[in-house]
Amino acid sequence: MEELQPPWLKHAEISAGSIGWRMGYGEDYMDQFDRWFATLGSGDRDAYRIRYPEPDGWNGFYARGRGSE
Numbered sequence: 001m002e003e004l005q006p007p008w009l010k011h012a013e014i015s016a017g018s019i020g021w022r023m024g025y026g027e028d029y030m031d032q033f034d035r036w037f038a039t040l041g042s043g044d045r046d047a048y049r050i051r052y053p054e055p056d057g058w059n060g061f062y063a064r065g066r067g068s069e
Contacts, residue, residue, distance in 0.1 A: 004036050006052045006061075016057035 004010070007021065007030055014020035021030050040048065054061045 003048075004033050007033055008055055008058050009052070 007014075007026070008016065010029055010033075011020075011026055014026045018026070020026040037045065037048070049062050
């Protein structure tokens with residue numbers, strides 16, 4: 001499966017914490033991202049986190065269980 005962009009890059013027009021991530025196309029993408037991220041092995045998840053560090057406003061995104069084991 002093709003690598004997905006983190007939500008803050010894919011839909012940069014939706015700010016962190018916005019209701020846009022809980023409804024509409026933002027929610028759809030977040031669900032798709034969560035399912036995809038969960039398919040990665042722990043090493044691939046770690047590499048992804050390094051490649052795409054959380055920007056300001058997204059602190060704790062990965063720790064909140066997005067795609068965690």
